[in-house]
Amino acid sequence: MTQTTQHDRPDENPQVMDFLLNRRSRPAKMLRAPAPDAPMLRRLLTAATRVPDHGKLEPWRLVVLEPEALARLAALIEARGAAQDMDPAQVAKAAQTFRGSPMVVAVVAAPKPSEKIPEIEQILSAGAVCLSLLNASLAQGFGACWLTGWPAFDRPFLEQGLGLTEDEQIAGFIHIGTSDATPPDRPRPDLDALVTWLRA
Numbered sequence: 001m002t003q004t005t006q007h008d009r010p011d012e013n014p015q016v017m018d019f020l021l022n023r024r025s026r027p028a029k030m031l032r033a034p035a036p037d038a039p040m041l042r043r044l045l046t047a048a049t050r051v052p053d054h055g056k057l058e059p060w061r062l063v064v065l066e067p068e069a070l071a072r073l074a075a076l077i078e079a080r081g082a083a084q085d086m087d088p089a090q091v092a093k094a095a096q097t098f099r100g101s102p103m104v105v106a107v108v109a110a111p112k113p114s115e116k117i118p119e120i121e122q123i124l125s126a127g128a129v130c131l132s133l134l135n136a137s138l139a140q141g142f143g144a145c146w147l148t149g150w151p152a153f154d155r156p157f158l159e160q161g162l163g164l165t166e167d168e169q170i171a172g173f174i175h176i177g178t179s180d181a182t183p184p185d186r187p188r189p190d191l192d193a194l195v196t197w198l199r200a
């Protein structure tokens with residue numbers, strides 16, 4: 001029998017670690033068609049929903065938005081912006097992120113009534129779905145990014161446009177498509193300023 005020392009890590013996966021150390025989003029405006037096809041999207045969503053979920057409540061759901069739906073939602077954003085007398089530039093920018101995107105997956109936080117699992121834990125699990133979908137898309141070679149913007153908080157937009165119930169919220173709009181370039185990285189956190197070691 002081989003002896004296992006403290007330093008043997010048979011599950012080590014340097015390629016995944018290298019991905020995590022270097023991953024970065026692609027700006028939505030850099031994404032173009034093709035978006036993932038249906039079998040590929042199923043693979044990405046399977047990876048995305050393999051997340052920690054306290055109590056196995058599955059307190060999230062996914063709405064896949066294809067180009068015609070994105071065009072309809074962009075028009076609804078314009079209507080909602082006008083109805084609220086919003087800054088036209090802000091409205092146009094939000095509409096364009098939908099109209100210009102090859103595919104968006106809306107990750108919906110759908111907390112379940114539970115005496116045991118606090119709502120924040122359920123919403124964090126929805127956030128985990130967002131990051132997993134983003135990372136799965138990047139790992140599969142797509143460009144992707146996680147956006148929200150004011151429409152993610154506009155109840156009429158969410159309920160009329162996307163069919164959310166009043167108890168549901170948007171955790172993120174994950175834009176996925178093909179990206180031809182990798183933009184320069186942004187500055188990353190200074191760990192020394194953020195990490196405290198309690199050694200006793």
Ligand SMILES: Cc1cc2nc3c(=O)[nH]c(=O)nc-3n(C[C@H](O)[C@H](O)[C@H](O)COP(=O)(O)O)c2cc1C
Pocket residue numbers: 023024025026145146147148149171172
């Ligand atoms: C919940 C959430 C919402 C976000 N919404 C926006 C947004 O509306 N507009 C934007 O420019 N960036 C937004 N971002 C930030 C983008 O995802 C940004 O590109 C990201 O910080 C890139 O990080 P990465 O390269 O580590 O993936 C959001 C991020 C999160 C976590």
